[in-house]
Amino acid sequence: MSTDKKPLSATARAVGERIGSLRDFLEFLEENGQCITWTDEIMPEPDVRNIAVAAGRDSMNGPAVIFNNIAGYPGKKLVLGVHGSFTNLALLLGHPKGTTIKELFYDIISRWGDDKPLLDFIEPEAAPVNENRITDNFNLYDLLPLYRINEYDGGFYIGKANVVSRDPRDPDNFGKQNVGIYRIQVQAPGEFTLLSIPAHDMGRHIMAAEQENVPLKISVMLGNHPAMCMFAATPVGYEESEFAYASQMMGSPLRLTKSGNGMDILADSEMIIEAELMNGVRTLEGPFGEFPGSYSGVRKIPRFKVTAISHRNDPIFENIYIGRGWTEHDTLIGLNTSAPIYAQLKKDFPEVVAVNALYQHGLTGVISVKNRFAGFAKSVAMRALGTPHGTMYLKNLIMVDDDVDPFDLNEVMWALSTRTRADDTIVIPNMPLIPIDPAAEVAGKGHRLIIDATSFMPPDKLGSDSKIVTPPAGSEIDEIAKVIQLLQNGGQS
Amino acid sequence: MSTCPRCQSTEDKIRAEHKGLNAQGELVWTIFHCNACEFTWRDSEPASTIDYNKREAFFRVDPEKPYPVIMPPAQYK
Numbered sequence: 001m002s003t004d005k006k007p008l009s010a011t012a013r014a015v016g017e018r019i020g021s022l023r024d025f026l027e028f029l030e031e032n033g034q035c036i037t038w039t040d041e042i043m044p045e046p047d048v049r050n051i052a053v054a055a056g057r058d059s060m061n062g063p064a065v066i067f068n069n070i071a072g073y074p075g076k077k078l079v080l081g082v083h084g085s086f087t088n089l090a091l092l093l094g095h096p097k098g099t100t101i102k103e104l105f106y107d108i109i110s111r112w113g114d115d116k117p118l119l120d121f122i123e124p125e126a127a128p129v130n131e132n133r134i135t136d137n138f139n140l141y142d143l144l145p146l147y148r149i150n151e152y153d154g155g156f157y158i159g160k161a162n163v164v165s166r167d168p169r170d171p172d173n174f175g176k177q178n179v180g181i182y183r184i185q186v187q188a189p190g191e192f193t194l195l196s197i198p199a200h201d202m203g204r205h206i207m208a209a210e211q212e213n214v215p216l217k218i219s220v221m222l223g224n225h226p227a228m229c230m231f232a233a234t235p236v237g238y239e240e241s242e243f244a245y246a247s248q249m250m251g252s253p254l255r256l257t258k259s260g261n262g263m264d265i266l267a268d269s270e271m272i273i274e275a276e277l278m279n280g281v282r283t284l285e286g287p288f289g290e291f292p293g294s295y296s297g298v299r300k301i302p303r304f305k306v307t308a309i310s311h312r313n314d315p316i317f318e319n320i321y322i323g324r325g326w327t328e329h330d331t332l333i334g335l336n337t338s339a340p341i342y343a344q345l346k347k348d349f350p351e352v353v354a355v356n357a358l359y360q361h362g363l364t365g366v367i368s369v370k371n372r373f374a375g376f377a378k379s380v381a382m383r384a385l386g387t388p389h390g391t392m393y394l395k396n397l398i399m400v401d402d403d404v405d406p407f408d409l410n411e412v413m414w415a416l417s418t419r420t421r422a423d424d425t426i427v428i429p430n431m432p433l434i435p436i437d438p439a440a441e442v443a444g445k446g447h448r449l450i451i452d453a454t455s456f457m458p459p460d461k462l463g464s465d466s467k468i469v470t471p472p473a474g475s476e477i478d479e480i481a482k483v484i485q486l487l488q489n490g491g492q493s
Numbered sequence: 494m495s496t497c498p499r500c501q502s503t504e505d506k507i508r509a510e511h512k513g514l515n516a517q518g519e520l521v522w523t524i525f526h527c528n529a530c531e532f533t534w535r536d537s538e539p540a541s542t543i544d545y546n547k548r549e550a551f552f553r554v555d556p557e558k559p560y561p562v563i564m565p566p567a568q569y570k
């Protein structure tokens with residue numbers, strides 16, 4: 001996908017050049033009042049969870065939180081909420097506080113692509129992640145300040161690892177190398193389970209390795225460049241590289257190096273856990289509080305054993321709170337979920353203005369579109385349900401006109417209030433749906449709802465001849481709103 | 494910790510995984526793991542998580558039950 005490319009602003013370029021790692025970004029967030037340090041002593045449970053949930057309540061402006069005083073983990077650092085607010089994402093992309101979600105959406109669209117990757121390769125000896133190397137007596141419980149994310153999780157989870165694996169049948173292919181976020185449950189000091197499904201790239205690698213009885217080696221990257229996490233969570237094509245997408249979004253090179261077991265990894269990550277699939281072994285895993293805000297059940301899933309660990313001096317363990325929304329998970333993947341759906345629709349329907357698939361990974365979406373003719377929005381909705389992500393996720397879809405910002409729920413509710421006729425909604429029963437929808441009668445199936453909240457036009461019956469008020473809008477008003485905000489903040493943006 | 498908070502397996506099934514110490518080297522908590530149901534817990538957690546009777550019954554695990562297998566392996570061990 002590649003659309004309306006614009007050159008990056010000088011600020012965006014400067015931020016891209018400055019941020020080469022998680023550490024750089026935390027420093028930058030702190031300078032901008034978007035990263036705090038919790039210095040009081042806390043217990044791993046329930047304190048980490050409680051603080052993470054409280055910090056995550058403000059999806060626009062919540063800060064990242066560094067913990068440096070967790071009982072039983074002296075000297076260890078944990079950070080949560082790095083992608084926990086839209087302001088943190090705005091800063092990453094070189095925008096000021098107060099940038100709207102819609103502005104971020106268009107900026108991410110304009111940066112989207114993998115045709116001009118910016119990747120520097122450096123020798124492993126020069127990579128900060130190799131400052132320390134452990135080759136035996138692994139103890140993840142000691143190296144990482146682990147804790148239970150939600151109270152009924154089956155154990156201690158690593159929820160924000162970026163896992164690199166290669167197709168075991170084509171191990172030299174850079175494009176088929178996958179970087180994804182898969183939930184990891186620590187099962188022993190040197191072993192863990194990793195959840196993937198056959199449809200995911202990692203699932204394909206696991207199945208291929210077991211069928212052909214060849215080893216599957218992986219590198220688990222922890223504490224990564226913030227752009228990496230955003231693309232590790234984005235489903236890109238099987239032969240496309242997440243490294244390429246992440247570097248292109250930043251407009252600045254990512255530094256890669258080789259892990260001890262042959263994967264391309266980020267040279268500036270906090271820690272790399274090298275591991276190998278325990279071929280044919282399945283271990284009880286879960287429950288785990290997942291993004292719809294419900295627990296996914298207990299399953300038997302693939303297990304890996306650690307083969308080596310590299311880490312920076314004083315590594316920072318980056319993790320995520322995930323559960324009932326709003327959580328960091330929603331901010332982390334929301335815009336990157338929306339962008340590909342927009343691009344896929346835009347190809348056939350240039351009238352599509354914006355796509356908001358922020359809610360629970362797109363279980364509810366809002367699409368704004370300029371009706372070409374009466375009923376047109378419904379055709380666009382059908383096409384959205386047929387996009388790769390829509391096929392499994394878009395459960396509820398609200399269609400709004402091009403004069404409604406789909407990211408502004410006040411405007412969306414106005415459209416629902418004024419432009420919806422209750423007998424003009426569509427329910428498509430018994431469709432495929434991700435198995436973890438808590439409302440499902442049968443896991444894996446569900447009904448789809450389309451609410452057409454766009455205006456009627458001939459040959460629709462139009463009823464009364466009421467006319468919509470046209471309040472002043474556009475960039476001039478946006479600028480005034482920013483001035484007002486500035487005045488309200490006493491001149492501080 | 495004599496039994497597993499999730500499946501009530503007894504001591505012979507439970508491994509002590511790791512001891513958390515403070516800066517002075519004193520014991521703060523211990524992490525345990527149940528070999529039967531693969532539950533991991535820390536003895537300092539709230540009772541609602543680590544006390545079998547206070548946990549919601551919904552979350553009990555019976556290791557004998559045939560839980561679904563994700564991606565059945567080519568050669569099952």
Ligand SMILES: [Zn+2]
Pocket residue numbers: 497498499500501502527528529530531532
């Ligand atoms: Zn047990």
